[in-house]
Amino acid sequence: RKEVEQDPGPFNVPEGATVAFNCTYSNSASQSFFWYRQDCRKEPKLLMSVYSSGNEDGRFTAQLNRASQYISLLIRDSKLSDSATYLCVVITGTGRRALTFGSGTRLQVQP
């Protein structure tokens, strides 16, 4: 089983739609969680951290469910510019401050 799993998509949604992605992680000792965004043939960039109480950044909302070991990303009022691959990222373990990446979920927002 992969340490971090995501539905690869693609999710095809019209502009203005609300879309949600989930990501599950296998290690209950995982400590920190993030969403990164990667445009086609570009480098990943941090979108937002995910806090236990949930957090919002404009149209983006991230949630963490430790009991079920998943995190989610909700995008409201989708824009064409939101089209990208969204990577779920988890930090697990002590001492080795490295990230484990999911393989990503592709979002295509259509006019």
Place this chain on the structure above:
Amino acid sequence: NAGVTQTPKFRVLKTGQSMTLLCAQDMNHEYMYWYRQDPGMGLRLIHYSVGEGTTAKGEVPDGYNVSRLKKQNFLLGLESAAPSQTSVYFCASSYSTRGAGEQYFGPGTRLTVT
């Protein structure tokens, strides 16, 4: 600030050839990382460094070596390239410990081994 830069952007190697990928960052970050990205696999950590003069193995270190002689530079070497090393290679850096989740990536190096 340039952030994180990588050299070269593209490279084609024949099996058995060697090469070095250079990563440079101007943010004074302690931590630096090398990842490879393959279709359907996500990014996988090759090697990383927690400071000048130190390196450690990541998830997929075989066939690669690294060096961090200067804080701002992190080199990735392929001693004898194999077709399985065809991939996109990303370098990243971060602040120490507290900021490890916020990594800054370079633009990537697309390597093809024939």
